[in-house]
Amino acid sequence: MKKYIKVVGAIILKNDKILCAQRSESMSLPLLWEFPGGKIELDESPEDALVRELKEEMNCDIEVLDKVVTTVHEYDFATIELTTFYSRLISDSINLAEHKQIKWLSAHELHLLEWAPADIPAVKKIMENA
Numbered sequence: 001m002k003k004y005i006k007v008v009g010a011i012i013l014k015n016d017k018i019l020c021a022q023r024s025e026s027m028s029l030p031l032l033w034e035f036p037g038g039k040i041e042l043d044e045s046p047e048d049a050l051v052r053e054l055k056e057e058m059n060c061d062i063e064v065l066d067k068v069v070t071t072v073h074e075y076d077f078a079t080i081e082l083t084t085f086y087s088r089l090i091s092d093s094i095n096l097a098e099h100k101q102i103k104w105l106s107a108h109e110l111h112l113l114e115w116a117p118a119d120i121p122a123v124k125k126i127m128e129n130a
């Protein structure tokens, strides 16, 4: 049976812009855009996973705010359950450990990027909320 993986993503807002992260060539779903985050480990809350992943991937501290949406997407390699949370950046700087680049875009610009398929419903929801 296909693996079912629970993933969290942070929708980080700063000055009405949203942090968008491009996956690197060496990651799965190469060069697609996503919300930074990753897999929830056993016995970890979604919020704790998000704080840990942002520290690992971008060396920054965040405060996790309201949940946006949970959606399920079936890729050929796994089924991904993606839960997104609005988050606030506490650190002054970001250092990319894994991603190719980041962009700060307003909600109405999000459609300009090529998003990982699992992210499309969250992107739509953010655009509706804006």
Ligand SMILES: Nc1nc2c([nH]c(=O)n2[C@H]2C[C@H](O)[C@@H](COP(=O)(O)OP(=O)(O)OP(=O)(O)O)O2)c(=O)[nH]1
Pocket (backbone or CB within 6 Å): 007, 008, 009, 028, 029, 033, 034, 035, 036, 037, 038, 039, 040, 080, 082, 116, 117, 118, 119
């Ligand atoms: N972090 C993140 N992953 C996403 C998003 N959308 C989406 O389809 N994914 C997929 C890509 C991966 O298959 C999976 C998460 O894997 P990951 O590689 O980011 O997580 P991780 O750091 O915990 O994984 P690992 O490389 O340590 O095994 O979910 C998203 O918005 N954010």
